Amino acid sequence: MAKESSNGDQHTITRPPPTPSPLRFSKFFQVIAVDNYFTGSKDNLKKWIGHPRFELIRHDVTQPLLVEVDQIYHLACPASPIFYKYNPVKTIKTNVIGTLNMLGLAKRVGARILLTSTSEVYGDPLEHPQKEEYWGNVNPIGVRSCYDEGKRVAETLMFDYHRQHGIEIRIARIFNTYGPRMNIDDGRVVSNFIAQAIRGESLTVQAPGTQTRSFCYVSDMVDGLIRLMGGDHTGPINIGNPGEFTMMELAETVKELVDPTVQVKIVENTPDDPRQRKPDIAKAKGLLGWEPKITLREGLPLMEDDFRQRLAVPKKQNN
Numbered sequence: 001m002a003k004e005s006s007n008g009d010q011h012t013i014t015r016p017p018p019t020p021s022p023l024r025f026s027k028f029f030q031v032i033a034v035d036n037y038f039t040g041s042k043d044n045l046k047k048w049i050g051h052p053r054f055e056l057i058r059h060d061v062t063q064p065l066l067v068e069v070d071q072i073y074h075l076a077c078p079a080s081p082i083f084y085k086y087n088p089v090k091t092i093k094t095n096v097i098g099t100l101n102m103l104g105l106a107k108r109v110g111a112r113i114l115l116t117s118t119s120e121v122y123g124d125p126l127e128h129p130q131k132e133e134y135w136g137n138v139n140p141i142g143v144r145s146c147y148d149e150g151k152r153v154a155e156t157l158m159f160d161y162h163r164q165h166g167i168e169i170r171i172a173r174i175f176n177t178y179g180p181r182m183n184i185d186d187g188r189v190v191s192n193f194i195a196q197a198i199r200g201e202s203l204t205v206q207a208p209g210t211q212t213r214s215f216c217y218v219s220d221m222v223d224g225l226i227r228l229m230g231g232d233h234t235g236p237i238n239i240g241n242p243g244e245f246t247m248m249e250l251a252e253t254v255k256e257l258v259d260p261t262v263q264v265k266i267v268e269n270t271p272d273d274p275r276q277r278k279p280d281i282a283k284a285k286g287l288l289g290w291e292p293k294i295t296l297r298e299g300l301p302l303m304e305d306d307f308r309q310r311l312a313v314p315k316k317q318n319n
């Protein structure tokens with residue numbers, strides 16, 4: 001069990017941890033996927049449906065869940081700003097009540113639990129790049145607060161269950177992640193630009209276009225999460241690709257790779273959009289032996305292929 005968070009603070013455990021689930025010593029992995037399909041799709045799981053060691057449950061994590069497991073990857077939460085702002089009360093309930101339910105489950109069955117937190121806990125950061133020790137610059141009453149403050153409370157709950165009940169916790173702070181099988185109408189910047197370029201529409205850069213993000217390819221992210229779950233460190237640990245791009249640079253790259261004839265247009269932005277984001281990944285490198293392998297220029301074409309198939313728009317020969 002990890003006794004110390006990776007940012008060096010002591011986190012004294014006041015209760016002995018629950019007995020680890022006997023499933024931990026089982027020979028075979030079994031996977032139970034839980035989703036309410038708010039932003040997710042069964043299509044992405046087609047390959048696994050019917051597999052004898054895979055089970056899919058339609059369930060909302062704001063309700064208690066009774067299953068027997070030894071590891072919980074707690075990812076459930078709308079993540080695209082357009083979706084989390086669509087029903088902010090539900091978003092914060094998912095972060096608070098959903099995390100409480102998952103921690104209650106971890107406590108009952110003695111499971112280890114990993115939370116996918118976010119770089120949004122740093123808000124509009126006043127330190128750059130962002131290290132895990134940075135406490136953030138977050139608006140508590142803004143339109144993004146249901147998500148970023150929700151995730152901050154979720155992190156607090158994780159550490160309180162760890163200290164008070166000895167639960168084995170892991171916290172990943174994920175930076176913008178993209179890849180094949182994303183919802184085509186997800187609304188996040190990479191999927192928007194790729195879908196727009198394939199459809200021959202203008203790429204919508206939200207003003208001013210100089211704001212930056214760091215984009216991680218999905219397979220790198222999954223590798224980081226599995227290492228964190230399997231390792232000895234509670235986190236929080238930043239998992240993201242430190243390559244940093246302005247939104248205008250991203251648009252120009254997508255244009256060059258997908259269709260050089262499309263236009264780029266500046267559109268209005270939304271409130272509290274962070275001006276810059278770039279992870280310091282020294283902890284992920286040192287403690288998990290992890291660093292991303294796929295560059296943005298390598299990842300974008302993989303996503304383009306998947307989007308073209310789903311949109312049924314083949315690549316033109318001269319592109």
Ligand SMILES: NC(=O)c1ccc[n+]([C@@H]2O[C@H](COP(=O)([O-])OP(=O)(O)OC[C@H]3O[C@@H](n4cnc5c(N)ncnc54)[C@H](O)[C@@H]3O)[C@@H](O)[C@H]2O)c1
Nearest residue numbers: 036037038039040060061075076077079116118174176177
């Ligand atoms: N992709 C990123 O850039 C990024 C960055 C930081 C953090 N994260 C976190 O990683 C996790 C996954 O993000 P994603 O990009 O795959 O988002 P996503 O929206 O594609 O997937 C979220 C999944 O959670 C499900 N869900 C939402 N509310 C639920 C509820 N109440 N009960 C059960 N299921 C629910 C959705 O249906 C969907 O399948 C989220 O917790 C998100 O906050 C993602």
Ligand SMILES: O=C(O)[C@H]1O[C@H](OP(=O)(O)OP(=O)(O)OC[C@H]2O[C@@H](n3ccc(=O)[nH]c3=O)[C@H](O)[C@@H]2O)[C@H](O)[C@@H](O)[C@@H]1O
Nearest residue numbers: 079080081118119120175176188189192204205206211247
């Ligand atoms: O890394 C993270 O922690 C967060 O990353 C994203 O949040 P955000 O960066 O706001 O996501 P996008 O909607 O993809 O926006 C990125 C930037 O692109 C810009 N953008 C977005 C969409 C668009 O069409 N054009 C455009 O220029 C936005 O203004 C913003 O500056 C995710 O949606 C969050 O769930 C996640 O927690």
